Amino acid sequence: xxxxxxxxxxxxxxxxxxxxxxxxxxxxxxxxxxxxxxxxxxxxxxxxxxxxxxxxxxxxxxxxxxxxxxxxxxxxxxxxxxxxxxxxxxxxxxxxxxxxxxxxxxxxxxxxxxxxxxxxxxxxxxxxxxxxxxxxxxxxxxxxxxxxxxxxxxxxxxxxxxxxxxxxxxxxxxxxxxxxxxxxxxxxxxxxxxxxxxxxxxxxxxxxxxxxxxxxxxxxxxxxxxxxxxxxxxxxxxxxxxxxxxxxxxxxxxxxxxxxxxxxxxxxxxxxxxxxxxxxxxxxxxxxxxxxxxxxxxxxxxxxxxxxxxxxxxxxxxxxxxxxxxxxxxxxxxxxxxxxxxxxxxxxxxxxxxxxxxxxxxxxxxxxxxxxxxxxxxxxxxxxxxxxxxxxxxxxxxxxxxxxxxxxxxxxxxxxxxxxxxxxxxxxxxxxx
Amino acid sequence: xxxxxxxxxxxxxxxxxxxxxxxxxxxxxxxxxxxxxxxxxxxxxxxxxxxxxxxxxxxxxxxxxxxxxxxxxxxxxxxxxxxxxxxxxxxxxxxxxxxxxxxxxxxxxxxxxxxxxxxxxxxxxxxxxxxxxxxxxxxxxxxxxxxxxxxxxxxxxxxxxxxxxxxxxxxxxxxxxxxxxxxxxxxxxxxxxxxxxxxxxxxxxxxxxxxxxxxxxxxxxxxxxxxxxxxxxxxxxxxx
Numbered sequence: 001x002x003x004x005x006x007x008x009x010x011x012x013x014x015x016x017x018x019x020x021x022x023x024x025x026x027x028x029x030x031x032x033x034x035x036x037x038x039x040x041x042x043x044x045x046x047x048x049x050x051x052x053x054x055x056x057x058x059x060x061x062x063x064x065x066x067x068x069x070x071x072x073x074x075x076x077x078x079x080x081x082x083x084x085x086x087x088x089x090x091x092x093x094x095x096x097x098x099x100x101x102x103x104x105x106x107x108x109x110x111x112x113x114x115x116x117x118x119x120x121x122x123x124x125x126x127x128x129x130x131x132x133x134x135x136x137x138x139x140x141x142x143x144x145x146x147x148x149x150x151x152x153x154x155x156x157x158x159x160x161x162x163x164x165x166x167x168x169x170x171x172x173x174x175x176x177x178x179x180x181x182x183x184x185x186x187x188x189x190x191x192x193x194x195x196x197x198x199x200x201x202x203x204x205x206x207x208x209x210x211x212x213x214x215x216x217x218x219x220x221x222x223x224x225x226x227x228x229x230x231x232x233x234x235x236x237x238x239x240x241x242x243x244x245x246x247x248x249x250x251x252x253x254x255x256x257x258x259x260x261x262x263x264x265x266x267x268x269x270x271x272x273x274x275x276x277x278x279x280x281x282x283x284x285x286x287x288x289x290x291x292x293x294x295x296x297x298x299x300x301x302x303x304x305x306x307x308x309x310x311x312x313x314x315x316x317x318x319x320x321x322x323x324x325x326x327x328x329x330x331x332x333x334x335x336x337x338x339x340x341x342x343x344x345x346x347x348x349x350x351x352x353x354x355x356x357x358x359x360x361x362x363x364x365x366x367x368x369x370x371x372x373x374x375x376x377x378x379x380x381x382x383x384x385x386x387x388x389x390x391x392x393x394x395x396x397x398x399x400x401x402x403x404x405x406x407x408x409x410x411x412x413x414x415x416x417x418x419x420x421x422x423x424x425x426x427x428x429x430x431x432x433x
Numbered sequence: 434x435x436x437x438x439x440x441x442x443x444x445x446x447x448x449x450x451x452x453x454x455x456x457x458x459x460x461x462x463x464x465x466x467x468x469x470x471x472x473x474x475x476x477x478x479x480x481x482x483x484x485x486x487x488x489x490x491x492x493x494x495x496x497x498x499x500x501x502x503x504x505x506x507x508x509x510x511x512x513x514x515x516x517x518x519x520x521x522x523x524x525x526x527x528x529x530x531x532x533x534x535x536x537x538x539x540x541x542x543x544x545x546x547x548x549x550x551x552x553x554x555x556x557x558x559x560x561x562x563x564x565x566x567x568x569x570x571x572x573x574x575x576x577x578x579x580x581x582x583x584x585x586x587x588x589x590x591x592x593x594x595x596x597x598x599x600x601x602x603x604x605x606x607x608x609x610x611x612x613x614x615x616x617x618x619x620x621x622x623x624x625x626x627x628x629x630x631x632x633x634x635x636x637x638x639x640x641x642x643x644x645x646x647x648x649x650x651x652x653x654x655x656x657x658x659x660x661x662x663x664x665x666x667x668x669x670x671x672x673x
Binding site: 207269 | 482485489498502505509510513
């Protein structure tokens, strides 16, 4: 974020995504802008910039729109960005707001032709009488220019708000999901899409459940999963039927009777679902926990991790101030051994699935100078309090880390804290407790 | 002597308290001993969870394009709260003292029906967002009076108690609430008086996508009716 601009609401980061190699990192914000960072190659000549990320390109992806038919303003906020696997020198990504998905192509230009016959250096047409001989333009090196152009606009596919997009492993199709429907698109065709899931009831007053997130399986192009506001996951097989309203598998954990409250349903609502890189597991985030599910077991998750259990006794207040509706994302590391998710007070949490140890870290300017080691944080719930502990009542609920991403191969993580982006590399303090 | 008198007075006070508690709607969230409440900011402590949920519901519906997830979650939570307040609820009660016999079933039913009617019609309006070219669906879809509102989950036992007697109550109870809605675009033959077989609706119609503005007095009235401290009567709304 440029330092001369006063941060505004438009600068709030709304999505973060590494590309498939981790070389590029894209962020989207509330103002409809996309900023792409590129990792500098590590070189002996500049040892201090050890693979750091610098701004590569910035462009306006979506503009605010007005739907005249319904008298509704359509927000330009970027809800999700997904990279396409790279197939040539260019990079491509999909970005979406509530209603429209766009395919952007990012190309580099580091040479330009010089010596045109009809135009001069500034591009002005030459006086033909001065042209006495023909020359072949020559490509000369120039300063790197990154060009971004919109190649496809996938509009009018959704009545409700798009919450997720996911590129299929076939690299030809992708899906977009809103509150009630999921559509399948071909990347080259913008004027039509196939509806593959529709949970809209005949009478809207019967509506009790909405779709909250969805993702294609990383290897099986016919499989995808979608989560609901009631905490269930549905795995669907596109080979079984054209309309995937009937799930192949339903993953649901029965409610714990000892923890039952008026808010049970709200806190069970799944805010994010991610397949593991291996494709064997799914990771879900609900309000208080992250859960790992084995695709072969529908009855319950195989692992459950408490993100901030100390909030369970505060659900009433969190309902009152709407924080209970916050949607946190979750992420796997490259080897599927560690999972990460955000929390409040600019805290984020990591859970090591093998050692069962976890750590709470903070993303803030004060606690992380460049190349400083992150110090583990602790939230105390009364009782003995250590010196640097934060008490539950001092947590800042306006500082929420909703969006996080993990480099596909290395221990590099990107954390969005409101309008600031933090990138932490492997020098992170590995002390887990 | 003084001590025993003091003790006796205390016991009587306690008995009176218990009676009050028995009459009151379960309000564990107001109990200062409850951990959830202990941390609540003062603003929450004075209103009930039910009121809060109704406010959230209306606020959500007032948005030009409601966040469906938020809306659905609030509605479902409101249904849970309603179910726990009704003595004949099919859902197992949330840990709380049962509502006292002082609350009349019919009062609860009609108030629930009033709320459910407004919720149902407001949710129905969401389907209008999809295509304005569709004519507003007549409320005939919801079935004649005397039957539960179409599609209501069976666990809401109170809705089954909708009877012909409550139709007048509905008319009276809701008239004031919908007075300020401009429904000129919905004035059509569909709302003609000969459609009396339809579920009763307020005279002003309820097809507008915007929720009625419930002011504090009317919310208090709703609460009082549910608590049973006030018999159902015509509210003294604006313009009366």
